[in-house]
Amino acid sequence: EDVEKCRYGAQCGSYIMLSSQVYGDEKEFPRSSLCRIVPRVDGALVHAKVIVARFGEKQNRGWVYVGSHNFTPAAWGRLRVGHATYFNNYEFGVVLLDTQYTRASAEETAVSWDSENIPLPFRLVWRPYSRSDVPHFSK
Numbered sequence: 001e002d003v004e005k006c007r008y009g010a011q012c013g014s015y016i017m018l019s020s021q022v023y024g025d026e027k028e029f030p031r032s033s034l035c036r037i038v039p040r041v042d043g044a045l046v047h048a049k050v051i052v053a054r055f056g057e058k059q060n061r062g063w064v065y066v067g068s069h070n071f072t073p074a075a076w077g078r079l080r081v082g083h084a085t086y087f088n089n090y091e092f093g094v095v096l097l098d099t100q101y102t103r104a105s106a107e108e109t110a111v112s113w114d115s116e117n118i119p120l121p122f123r124l125v126w127r128p129y130s131r132s133d134v135p136h137f138s139k
Contacts, residue, residue: 020137023135023137031129032128034128034129034135035125035126035127035128035129036125036127036128036129036133037122037123037125038122038123038125038127039121039122039123040120040121040122040123041121046121046122048066048120048121048122049066049067049068049069049070049093050064050065050066050120050122051064051065052064052065052111052120052124053065054101059101060100060101060102061098061099061100061101062099062101063095063096063097063098063099064095064096064099064111064113064118065093065094065095065096066093066094066096067091067092067093067094068091068092068093069091069093074088074089075089075091096113096118098113099111099112099113099118100112100113101124107123107125108123108124108125109124109125109126110124111124
């Protein structure tokens with residue numbers, strides 16, 4: 001639905017690399033860990049490669065990964081027979097450990113690392129996908 005409503009139309013969604021076959025595998029794909037994002041620019045799609053994790057009793061600590069990986073086996077590797085991982089592509093990423101999360105507003109969370117704000121191209125609202133939500137799949 002977000003892709004359909006973006007300012008440049010659904011053709012912009014072709015850059016989003018999520019396979020319906022992989023997403024549909026409820027045993028293997030961590031669906032419950034995905035959250036919807038709210039772009040900071042209305043009508044824009046976010047192509048950022050960011051993974052945000054939080055933990056602890058108050059969910060106020062965690063880590064942030066920022067990198068160049070698409071959400072594809074070519075970027076993250078494939079498991080081969082004997083559980084060896086095969087990589088045919090090299091990407092770059094940075095993990096910021098020990099990030100802190102604070103309430104920025106009634107809905108939004110701010111994230112910082114080493115007392116510095118981490119500017120993200122989307123708002124952290126932690127709104128999980130519902131069972132009826134269907135993500136945009138690459139064709």
